[in-house]
Amino acid sequence: MNLRSLIAGISLGILAGLWVMPGQAQEPSVDEIIHKANHMALYQGADGKGKVSLVITDKEGRIRNREFNMLRKNQDNVDQDQKYFAYFKAPADVRKMVFMVHKHAALEKDDDRWLYLPSLDLVKRIAAGDKRTSFVGSDFLYEDISGRSPVDDQHELIKTTDKFYVVKNIPKRPESVEFEYYVAYIDKATFIPFKMEFFKKDNRLYRLIEVLKTENISAKKNGKDVVYPTVTSSVARDLENGSSTAMIYSNIKYNVGLSDDLFTERYLRRPPRDVMR
């Protein structure tokens, strides 16, 4: 076979592939896409832990750092309730503070949140706040961290590219959010949302979250080896005020067997040793 026929053959193959594609008709429904994307972003494994580092850069280039260790445990197998535990390591004024959340997926039920202030030995109960509020002063919002519930929006598959399902999400209660709609680029292979663009009126893009890196994290599930594709580097940009926040997620472990006890006042006051490291 000479070079020319090889190229011809490849071209044909590609053409054939393109031809065959629509015929496969394996496209998942938009609800399925959203469901899987929600699972990938927040619910992989029965539990998980890792180190989170946030680097916040304002428009003048001034940098602030936030570091915390995080524990997460699912409360069910249907991607609903979860418990979170964050132990702060930096900056100095919040060091050793602990933030604990019992997240309730049901719309009518607010999350339960606690803060522990070690210098006062004070366990503070925090009123559930606006979830569209900055998380620890970064460009990520609470809702970016603990997840925006899929039932909060109407979803519309507006495009399918060779890599992404492009889904437009329109809030059901527009008065509760600052955006008009957002567009998510969901990876076809892994269902990880790779990019989210938030728009205000007149289709003005004002906020952006992008995944910069994913890694396959090995873990055990029921004695078998499994792999969880996980976002390890991402960035949130606020195009209105010119600031951005890079988030690095490291030392990730899944299915470590966290017990429910960890998410109680006992460990809020005195975190387990391996969370402090």
Place this chain on the structure above:
Amino acid sequence: MIMLRILGGRLIPILFIITLLAASQAVAAEKEEASFFDQFSPIEVHGFFEMRAGYRTQNDPHEKDRSVMESRLQVELFTYTDWAEFKYKGDAWLDGIKEGVEYDTREAWVFTRPTSFMDIKIGRQILTWGTGDLVFLNDMFPKDWQSYFIGRDKEYLKAPSDAAKVSFFTEIGNLDLVYTPKFDPDRYITGAYISYWDGRQKNIVGQDHQVVANTPDEWFGDDEFALRIYKNINNYELALYGYHGFWKRPGGETPGGVAIFPRLNVYGASARGQLGHGIGNIEVAYYQSVDDEDGYNPRIHNSEIRYLAGYAQDLAKDFNASLQYYIEHMLDYDAYLDGLSGGRAKDRARHVVTLMLTKLLLNQNLELSLASYFSPSDGDAYLRPIAHYKYTDKTILELGANIFWGEESHTFFGQFENNTNVYAAIRYCF
């Protein structure tokens, strides 16, 4: 005696630091020989340096014009082994009010988790429980209102206890037991930093006339015992409390005018949880003044019941408000009136409303907060506005004020009117 007391107070932290330093030395030194110190993790060192200056906004004939003037260094050391954690935190500062060098060990403790259902923490530690927002009913651990009123960081409102805390965790409920072998009183207003109403002189006094107190100080004799039983049911936090000890501020005086700390037992309960979109809390405490059970002794505080109800909610983005109603209700009031030989009678009940507001701005780097206390029964108030700005991750700037107001000069906040002050601080963390 004074030497002994100083040694007694400082011996434990000194020994503690020596242990920690020895541990760090050992880590740094030869590693071939397995020594006792090898089991310690590398010591974490943190802390801050701070300068804080404040002035009274009016003349106080009994105190200096400056209300706070200090350069403070806080150092924190932490290490752990497989079986325990160790922490030291101490402050040393040049004090422009007392005109000398001061030192305070804030924490020096060992923590261990010997079984799955038990935690133990022994040593000097900060202890807090209860549901109030800067109001304490069942929390009988020492407070430092003096530091709070002159505008030190909120951290200093809590004074340390030299105690052992043992906690048990079970399905039925959890139990905290705190034993303090030697009474730890509040760091109450003595006149050293803040002028106050002296009921005996029927006048405001200050540095020239500091409180003379007879503080119970016998190890294992003048001890305190506190317990809390608590349980979380569907994230409603329920608790019962008990305390056996003394009034934490002078709760009486001898006929000769020496302040004393009469015996006190406290029994109470609290609940806290979601209410609407906010957090509601209620707490009640019965203060049994053991040395004056029937209330006829005018020189010893009567028994009281204290009530608290509060509600906190986010009102807007990064804007939180909490409102509380607090009552101190004197029992045996008639007996109190009978026993009173002239002089001014206190009201049967003291009512206090607190409103706390917190607003975050500039990417949460600027915190504007206001803690306010109003007493409709006493006709007095205390406001504590603060602007707290994180200039960088390590440098913090603060401006604040402590504003006291009262119709009369003998009420709880009214007596401090001449102490109204403004202050500024800069802190560098490491």
